[in-house]
Amino acid sequence: MRQTLSVDYIIVGQGLAGSALAVHLMKMNKKFVIIDGPTPNSATRVAAGLFNPVTGKNLVKTWLADKIFPYLHTFYPEVEKMTGKKLFYSMPLYRPFVTVEEQNEWMGRSTDETYKDIIDKVITKPHFTGVHDPLGGLLLKQCGFVDTQAFLEGVRNEVSLRNGILDVTFNHQNLVIRDNLVCYDHIEAPYIIFCEGVNVSANPWFDRLPIRSLKGETLTVRCFLEENNFILNRGVYLVPIEDENVYRVGATYNLQDKTPTVTMAGKFELEEKLNELVAAPYEITGQAWGFRPTTVDRRPIMGKHPYYKSLVIFNGLGTKGISLAPYFSQHLIQCLENATPLYKEVDVARYKLLY
Template identity: 45%
Template sequence: MKEKVDYIIVGGGIAGCTLAYHLLEMNQSVIMYDKLNNQSASRVAAGLYNPITGRKMVKTWKADLLFPYLKKFYQEVEGRTNQKFLIEKEIYRPFHSVEEQNEWMSRSGDENFIPYIDTIHQKSLNQNYRDPHGGISLANAGYLNVALYLSSIRAYLKDNGVKIVEDNFEVQKLKASGSSVEYNKVEASKIIFCDGAMSLNNQFFSWLPYKLVKGELLEIESDLSEYNRIINRGVFVIPKSKNRFRVGATYENYDLTLAPTEKGKSEIEAK
C-alpha cells in the first residue's frame, strides 16, 4: 500500500521545518526526511538577524518585506510551542571612519532606514570597544536560538500530523512523473529539497555553481558582564549568559572537515 501525501520535504533544518509549518497551516499533508546531524548548518548557526550587513553596511536583501514577517512568525511559533527562542537584542556596528559616521548621520532621516536605526553614536560607546568614530545601534535585530527553535518546531510538527523519517534520503530511489513523485512507497504531488550542502550530491542540483564554506565559532568566558548588546563588525560577539559569549565566525573554503581547528580559533581570537 502506498502512503499518499501532498508534499515530501527533504531536510529538517530551518528551511525544511519552517516550510513544513507553513504547509501545515494550509492544510497540506507532509512527510519529512531528515537524519539528525549535529554539524549541519542550521544546528551550528549563530542565528543572527541583522538589517544592515556587509563591509559596506547596506540594508539586508528584502529587509522591508522579511523583517516584519520574521518577528510575527517566530513569535507565533513561540506561542504554539510555549518556548522562547527569538531573542530581540540591539546590534552595535562600529564605524570605520568619520566619513562613514557622516554617511549614517545623513541616512538617519531617510524613511527607508528609520525602522532599522536605533541610535547613531558619534563617539566611542565603551572604552573596551575599538570604535573611535562611534557606531550605529540597530533596531529590529537580534538572534534566533536555532537549536531550541528546531527542537520545538519538530515536536510541534509531529504532534500535528507531520511524519518525520529520521533517515538519509537516497535520491536515486526517487521516481518522478509529470504529476507526482514516489519514494519508498510514499507518493506525493510535489517534493521540495531543503537539504543545504547535501544538494551537491543531488543529481537535480549538482550543476549549481556554488561552493561549500566552513565556519567556526568560539565560546568564550569573560568578566565583562555589562555587555548586553551584540557587537558585529568583521567579528560578532553575542552575549549568551552571564560572562559567556559566542564569537565568530570564520569562512574557510578549503578545509571542509567537521572538526574545529587551531587556525580557526586563532583567527577568531585575533579579531
C-alpha cells in the first residue's frame, strides 16, 4: 500500500488564486500539494494581465486600492526573483479624453490628495501619434501587466521542485472528510483549498455560491504605433505583450454566451472599439476566449465551509484577479494560520443563508 503523505494544505487549481497561495506558502516553508487538471482556456491563461487602480463607469479608485496596489508591486517582483522569470511589467496607462467635461474633471482631480499617487499627468492636447486623442488624455501611474503564462509556469516549476503538483482532475467524490482532516488518495491535510475558478460549479460543497461565469474574448494584434512603452485604454485596452509591435486587445464581457469558443461577434466588437482608439494600422493575428469567475457584489469569496471546517474556498476574483490575488491570498492564509478575521466583504460567511 502507498505510504500516506501528510501536508499542511492541498490546493485544487493552479490559476491565479492557487498560484498566489502557493507563493505565500513556499515563503512560509509550508508543505502542500497542488492538484491541477488541464484547462487550456482557464481565465488566468487567457487574461491580458492588466492592473489599473482607477476603474468603473465613474473612474474612481478601485476598492482597497491603497492596500492592494502597493502590495502587488512588491509581490510580483518577488515572484520574479523566486522563479527566475520576467513576468511583471510596470508601465503607465494612457486614457484619451472624449469630452471637455472629462478633461476638466481630471484637471480638478489632479490637485486632489486622494489621486496624487496615481495621476502621472493630465495632458490637454493630442499627444501620441497613432492614437485618437484630440483632447489629450490621462496618464496613470501604478499600472502595468503581468505575463500570466510566465507566472503560471514559473510558480508551477517552483512548486514541482519544492512540493508537488498532480496533473490530474480532482474528483470530489473521492475526498474523505474526517474531523479536522481531509484525505485524498494517499494525501492527508488539515485543509483543502478549492481554487477552481468557474469550475466551482462542479464542487458539491461550494456549488451554491453565486459565482457566475462571465465570458471574455481578446484579440492579438500587430499594431504599428510609434511608442509602445504604455498601455492604452478606452473602450478596450491595448497591452504591449511581446516584441515591439504585438498587443493584446480586450476584452468583451458577455454573461449570456456560454459557448467554449471564439465568436465573430466578439471580434467585431473589439475591432470597432479598437478603431475608435487607434489610428495606426494593425492586423489581427489571434483571438482567445475564457470565463471569469465573477460575483454579484464584485468581491472575492474566501474562507471555511460553514459545516466542514477543513474545506476552504478562494474564488470570485472576477475581472481583477491580477490585483486581488496577491493581497487576498495572504489575507486568507493569515486567517487559516493565525485565526485572523476576514474582511466581512470577502468572507464566504456572507452567503450563509444559501446553505
